Amino acid sequence: MKYFAVFFFVFISNVFFAQEKENGTLVNGIIKDDTTGNLLSGVNIINVNTVKGAISDDKGVFHLQAFANDTLHISLLGYKSIKVKVTNDWIKNKTTTIQLTQKAYALEEVVIRPYVLTGYLEIDAKLIPTRENYRYSISGLKEGYEAGEYSPNAFGRVLGSIFNPADMLYNFFGKKPKELRRLKEMKKDDTVKNLLASKFDRETISALLGVSKSEIAEIMERCNYSESFVKTANDLQIMDAISACYEEYKILKR
Known part of the structure; x- marks a missing residue:
């Protein structure tokens, strides 16, 4: 015993x-x-x-x-x-x-500039800026969201980056394999997933991937996501977009 x-x-x-x-x-x-x-x-x-x-x-x-x-x-x-x-x-x-430490906020003046319309449809349609957007299925949204994966030149841009050492995607995807392999793991933890879904400042993504906020915007641009998507998507949607672009990059590189 x-x-x-x-x-x-x-x-x-x-x-x-x-x-x-x-x-x-x-x-x-x-x-x-x-x-x-x-x-x-x-x-x-x-x-x-x-x-x-x-x-x-x-x-x-x-x-x-x-x-x-x-x-x-x-x-x-x-x-x-x-x-x-x-x-x-x-x-x-x-x-x-x-x-x-609490943040100190300084209030800034906000100027709203409305469109000056004439009342004539043919003229006003040319005054209001339009964007050609594409649809994309992404986390947290019941319907497709505008993005760039399926645009005509998205394939070419990702493929071109594979053979260009000076390209942003080449450097990002090639030098951060560990961080990018963790993209799928990030969504398995509910605390991390819920936090990303509630944030829009790219701060957490920046910390997790080891890149600056400006680099995140550049990555999205190189992956051909629209400016509207980059500005309005939450951090979880941005993370999904980076993951989708990375998966495409890996397939093409093979």
């Missing part, structure tokens, strides 16, 4: 060790306002390395699996987003306190 108890203890220890090695350690964090000290609930925390997410509760506490040196992207509406490195001390102590 004694030997069985020792064997059982060793077996359980090995199981926990294997799970921890595969999934990381469960770390805890408490998020506060750096000025008032108030606990912040509803804060979004994403492990950029594992693409897993969590949300802080009404006591500002969150729990998330992580490895040492993983990067956590922490964001909340009205606060400056930050990146925090998971240290060995954090893993050892299991918990740490993180402070967020």
Whole structure:
């Protein structure tokens, strides 16, 4: 019986060790306002390395699996987003306190410029700008959304980038294979998926893919998505669009 108890203890220890090695350690964090000290609930925390997410509760506490040196992207509406490195001390102590700083907003003057119409259909139709858009099935929308994958020159632009080292898509798709392979994984975590569906600032995408916001817009342009789509789509739809373009790129490259 004694030997069985020792064997059982060793077996359980090995199981926990294997799970921890595969999934990381469960770390805890408490998020506060750096000025008032108030606990912040509803804060979004994403492990950029594992693409897993969590949300802080009404006591500002969150729990998330992580490895040492993983990067956590922490964001909340009205606060400056930050990146925090998971240290060995954090893993050892299991918990740490993180402070967020409120954003200072400056109100800017907004000028609305209406179209000056004449009342004559033939003339007014030429005064109002029009765009030639294409339809695309994408996450979060019941109907097709305008985009550029099926436009006449979309195939040529993606194909051309494969043989042009100076092209934006060549550099992006060729130098970030790990980040792009995680695109599908991002949608498996409900916290990450819901966060992306609720945001339009490209900040989280920028953190997850390691590119700037301007580069995201350029990638969309190179994939032939319309300017209207890029400006109005949420982050999940943009992520889906990048994923679709990447899948097309991989097929053509073969």
